[in-house]
Amino acid sequence: MEIFKYMETYDYEQLVFCQDKTSGLKAIIAIHDTTLGPALGGTRMWNYATEEEAIEDALRLAKGMTYKNAAAGLNLGGGKTVIIGDPLKDKNEEMFRAFGRFIQGLNGRYITAEDVGTTVADMDLIHEETNYVTGISEAFGSSGNPSPVTAYGVYVGMKAAAKEAFGSDSLEGKTVAVQGVGNVAYTLCEYLHKEGAKLIVADINQASVDRAVNAFGALQVGVNEIYSQEADIFAPCALGAIINDSTIPQLKAKVIAGSANNQLKDTMHGDLIHEMGIAYAPDYVINSGGVINVADELYGYNHNRAMNRVAGIYDKIERIFEISKRDGIPTYVAADRLAEERIARVSKSRSQFLQNGKHIITGR
Ligand SMILES: NC(=O)C1=CN([C@@H]2O[C@H](COP(=O)(O)OP(=O)(O)OC[C@H]3O[C@@H](n4cnc5c(N)ncnc54)[C@H](O)[C@@H]3O)[C@@H](O)[C@H]2O)C=CC1
Numbered sequence: 001m002e003i004f005k006y007m008e009t010y011d012y013e014q015l016v017f018c019q020d021k022t023s024g025l026k027a028i029i030a031i032h033d034t035t036l037g038p039a040l041g042g043t044r045m046w047n048y049a050t051e052e053e054a055i056e057d058a059l060r061l062a063k064g065m066t067y068k069n070a071a072a073g074l075n076l077g078g079g080k081t082v083i084i085g086d087p088l089k090d091k092n093e094e095m096f097r098a099f100g101r102f103i104q105g106l107n108g109r110y111i112t113a114e115d116v117g118t119t120v121a122d123m124d125l126i127h128e129e130t131n132y133v134t135g136i137s138e139a140f141g142s143s144g145n146p147s148p149v150t151a152y153g154v155y156v157g158m159k160a161a162a163k164e165a166f167g168s169d170s171l172e173g174k175t176v177a178v179q180g181v182g183n184v185a186y187t188l189c190e191y192l193h194k195e196g197a198k199l200i201v202a203d204i205n206q207a208s209v210d211r212a213v214n215a216f217g218a219l220q221v222g223v224n225e226i227y228s229q230e231a232d233i234f235a236p237c238a239l240g241a242i243i244n245d246s247t248i249p250q251l252k253a254k255v256i257a258g259s260a261n262n263q264l265k266d267t268m269h270g271d272l273i274h275e276m277g278i279a280y281a282p283d284y285v286i287n288s289g290g291v292i293n294v295a296d297e298l299y300g301y302n303h304n305r306a307m308n309r310v311a312g313i314y315d316k317i318e319r320i321f322e323i324s325k326r327d328g329i330p331t332y333v334a335a336d337r338l339a340e341e342r343i344a345r346v347s348k349s350r351s352q353f354l355q356n357g358k359h360i361i362t363g364r
């Protein structure tokens with residue numbers, strides 16, 4: 001991979017490689033765009049097959065955060081970290097503390113939170129070294145684990161997408177095929193079960209599947225069979241790039257609405273599902289509940305205020321479908337336009353000169 005060429009093409013600001021031999025930390029912090037404010041995005045810990053795969057994931061996820069934060073109306077830019085390692089085997093206290101010190105070194109340009117493979121306890125360790133971390137234990141006045149709030153946002157966004165596809169936002173009696181029943185999807189399943197939806201689940205982790213089968217009477221299918229289920233809604237809640245050349249022909253669902261980041265392998269896959277008439281709730285809009293929740297910490301965390309804002313994901317998804325129909329464009333393009341237009345508007349107002357003391361010659 002030609003890193004500078006890639007960064008230039010997609011306009012990335014910074015890529016930071018962090019190494020600490022004692023703890024085994026190998027982390028990559030990607031900062032995409034800080035026009036709207038400091039880059040906020042979670043830390044993913046994953047056993048990447050190659051370093052290139054890890055870099056690519058960090059870069060793609062960071063750009064997604066720029067769009068997510070902009071579309072959510074937050075005054076935050078986009079960034080993300082990946083830590084290379086097995087979250088079940090390779091974690092230790094020193095690793096997260098060393099990582100916290102690297103974050104502190106960025107002096108507020110990047111603020112972290114949880115993502116796949118990291119927990120509130122990990123964030124608490126980072127917090128030993130820096131304040132630029134959210135989603136730490138509630139005892140510190142923080143918002144805690146963002147996953148249940150993300151799930152609520154996905155639930156209301158799914159209802160808005162169902163309204164678009166089926167004419168009603170009721171999920172009662174609808175069949176939802178859920179890919180990955182981890183932190184976010186388990187709570188999502190809870191909401192869906194309560195509303196009377198039927199659940200089909202698949203996960204590479206049998207214990208997660210068992211939990212959903214026992215709690216919600218979900219039907220278990222194999223990980224490769226989840227795409228072709230006779231479901232009304234497909235909810236991707238595991239990893240990215242799962243809407244691709246090989247999965248699209250298998251899809252029977254009329255709605256795609258799930259928490260996973262970077263669901264489209266490529267933009268052409270967003271075009272393809274649009275042509276097929278599938279109502280796609282853009283990933284970074286429907287899954288923005290978690291970041292809306294942790295971002296509320298910047299104002300002194302208030303759970304009700306955060307949840308009210310997350311409930312607005314319903315209206316935002318509705319608006320995106322309206323723009324998509326009005327302009328004859330796929331929903332992912334409509335979402336990108338909302339985000340890009342906001343960044344352009346704010347950057348224009350920020351281009352005005354503001355005295356910050358640096359231009360007072362006498363004070364040198
Ligand atoms: N946790 C949060 O608040 C947010 C999460 N997201 C995204 O939502 C997705 C899920 O996040 P979490 O629930 O936090 O992660 P998690 O790690 O708790 O859950 C992911 C689940 O997917 C399963 N999985 C992995 N590969 C799979 C495959 N090929 N087929 C089926 N299952 C597979 C895992 O075993 C795990 O149970 C991720 O893409 C994450 O980036 C997005 C916004 C916020």
Ligand SMILES: CC(C)CC(=O)C(=O)O
Binds near residue numbers: 041042068115146261
């Ligand atoms: C988990 C969130 C708090 C932030 C994030 O990284 C995301 O929304 O993907």
